[in-house]
Amino acid sequence: MENKDKQFITGLENxxxxxxxxxxxxxxxxxxxxxAGQSATAAxxxxxxxxxxxxxxxxxxxxxxxxxxxxxxGDFLTPAEEQAQKAQLxxxxxxxxxxxxxxxxxxxxLAAVAGMAATKLLGNDEQKEPGTSIEGGGATDGGEGDGxxxxxxxxxxxxxxxxxxLVQRLYGRFSVAKNPWDGKWxxxxxxxxxxxxxxxxxxxxxxxxxxxxxxxxxxxSYEYEFNxxxxxxxxxxxxxxxxxxxxxxxxxxxxxxxxxxxxxTVCGGFQYSSEFDEFHAVGSGCGGTWPxxxxxxxxxxxxxxxxxxxxxxxxxQQEVSLxxxxxxxxxxxxxxxxxxxxxxxxxxxxxxxxxxxxQTEKIDEYFxxxxxxxxxxxxxxxxGNYVFAGLERL
Numbered sequence: 001m002e003n004k005d006k007q008f009i010t011g012l013e014n015x016x017x018x019x020x021x022x023x024x025x026x027x028x029x030x031x032x033x034x035x036a037g038q039s040a041t042a043a044x045x046x047x048x049x050x051x052x053x054x055x056x057x058x059x060x061x062x063x064x065x066x067x068x069x070x071x072x073x074g075d076f077l078t079p080a081e082e083q084a085q086k087a088q089l090x091x092x093x094x095x096x097x098x099x100x101x102x103x104x105x106x107x108x109x110l111a112a113v114a115g116m117a118a119t120k121l122l123g124n125d126e127q128k129e130p131g132t133s134i135e136g137g138g139a140t141d142g143g144e145g146d147g148x149x150x151x152x153x154x155x156x157x158x159x160x161x162x163x164x165x166l167v168q169r170l171y172g173r174f175s176v177a178k179n180p181w182d183g184k185w186x187x188x189x190x191x192x193x194x195x196x197x198x199x200x201x202x203x204x205x206x207x208x209x210x211x212x213x214x215x216x217x218x219x220x221s222y223e224y225e226f227n228x229x230x231x232x233x234x235x236x237x238x239x240x241x242x243x244x245x246x247x248x249x250x251x252x253x254x255x256x257x258x259x260x261x262x263x264x265t266v267c268g269g270f271q272y273s274s275e276f277d278e279f280h281a282v283g284s285g286c287g288g289t290w291p292x293x294x295x296x297x298x299x300x301x302x303x304x305x306x307x308x309x310x311x312x313x314x315x316x317q318q319e320v321s322l323x324x325x326x327x328x329x330x331x332x333x334x335x336x337x338x339x340x341x342x343x344x345x346x347x348x349x350x351x352x353x354x355x356x357x358x359q360t361e362k363i364d365e366y367f368x369x370x371x372x373x374x375x376x377x378x379x380x381x382x383x384g385n386y387v388f389a390g391l392e393r394l
Contacts, residue, residue, distance in 0.1 A: 160301040160308075167301040170378050170386055171310050173250060176209035178294035180332075182264035184209060185294055188314070188374065188391065189327035196377070196390040200261070203253070207246040208263035208270055208279065211238055219276040224268075224283060238263070238270060240277035252387030292318040294325065294332075295363060296374075306380040307389070313371035320345070320359065325372045325393075338370045 160167055177187035182205050187193055190202065218237035225231045240257060247255050261272040261279075268283015296314035303309070316323040316334055320342040326335030339362055345355055373394040378386040 157302050157304045160303055162298040162301055164301060166308070166386070167298065167310060170308070171298060171312070171376065173210060174206070174376070174388070176206055178296060179209070180292050182209075182269065183331075185332045186330065188294065188325060188393075189332045190330050194390060194392045196388065198251070198388075200255075201263075203247055203251055203255070204243070204261060204263035207243055207250060208238055210250070211242055211246055214238070214242055218280055219278055220273055220280065222280045222282075224281070234281045236281065237276075238279040240272070240279070243279060249385065250388055252381045252385070292316070295322075297367065299373075308378045308380075308386050310376040310378070311394075312374045312376065313367050314374055315363070315366060315371050317363075319343070322363065322366055322370075324370070327393075338366050 174187075177184050179185060184202075184205055187198065187202055187206065190198060192199055193202070215236045216239060218235055220237075222234040222237075223231050224234055243257070243263075244255060247253055257272045257274070257277075259272060259274055262269045262282070263279055264270060268281055270279035271282045272279050293316075294314050295317050296312045298310055299313050300311040301309065314325060315338060316325050316332070318334055321340040322338040324335035324338060326333045341362065342355065342359060345358075347355075375390075375392050375394055376388075377390040377392075379389040381387050
């Protein structure tokens with residue numbers, strides 16, 4: 001932009017020089033014409049200025065006819081002086097006035113160029129807000145932990161592959177939120193979760209669910225008594241250090257546990273023991289499964305600066321029917337019915353393999369037109385790791 005400005009100003013200066021030359025030449029021509037006209041007027045005896053006063057002089061001639069001559073007296077100008085004055089006036093009219101105008105034009109042009117440059121600079125500072133749609137493009141690169149938070153001030157949006165290792169790791173860590181047990185799936189509709197501030201119970205419950213395979217023998221001794229008086233020893237616990245680490249990696253929070261903390265409540269949950277720094281069961285557990293869950297799949301992932309966004313299409317499946325995800329006072333439930341065509345599946349003439357195939361086809365079909373779209377936001381923290389920052393329905 002700076003080189004174009006210089007070229008523009010240089011062109012104006014060159015044009016100004018050319019105009020000066022042409023106007024100077026025009027002034028000279030005008031002066032010459034004015035002199036020639038004055039001579040002709042004087043020869044005919046006609047006064048050519050208001051300052052010329054006709055005086056009658058009798059001059060001997062062949063015909064004895066009187067002639068009119070301009071007689072210079074007092075402040076009157078001679079023809080030569082008058083011609084010089086006219087030339088000077090013509091020069092002022094022809095050169096100086098346009099020069100002032102041209103200088104003003106140059107100043108205005110420079111101001112316009114400066115304005116355009118400022119507008120361009122301001123335009124470059126405008127940020128494109130990601131997350132308003134699930135369309136866009138870009139390149140993929142980078143991974144988790146590649147730098148400190150805040151290093152990248154770029155507002156460019158880069159699209160990541162849905163099967164990118166980082167995307168799958170972040171999304172997979174929160175897949176436990178699709179399970180209705182212990183109210184986990186309320187994570188999708190909780191208002192505090194929307195702004196990236198889930199409640200303590202949800203944080204503890206999701207962390208515990210992710211650590212299910214890391215349960216270990218309890219350090220303390222805990223018992224549970226059934227209604228019939230039977231007492232059993234509870235032997236599996238979650239270590240406090242494992243829970244703290246999981247919460248740190250998922251939510252970026254250094255949580256300090258108290259004796260009142262319980263992860264999960266259905267069938268007892270797990271309560272914290274400060275004496276042994278562990279979460280121990282306070283119930284006997286539950287049997288069977290709950291035939292309901294959120295079905296989701298990633299349709300887009302992108303990164304902008306320190307934020308990473310994952311767009312998910314999701315439906316609620318209960319038994320073999322599909323529903324919209326409903327939000328009733330911050331609790332998730334079955335909303336509008338999307339499809340229940342497999343409720344009356346002919347099992348006598350069918351098979352589990354065929355049923356599963358049809359169910360997959362139905363899910364894929366309704367994902368395209370009837371699913372809810374959720375946007376997961378993860379932000380890089382001071383340690384360079386992406387942590388949960390919000391989940392909202394678009």
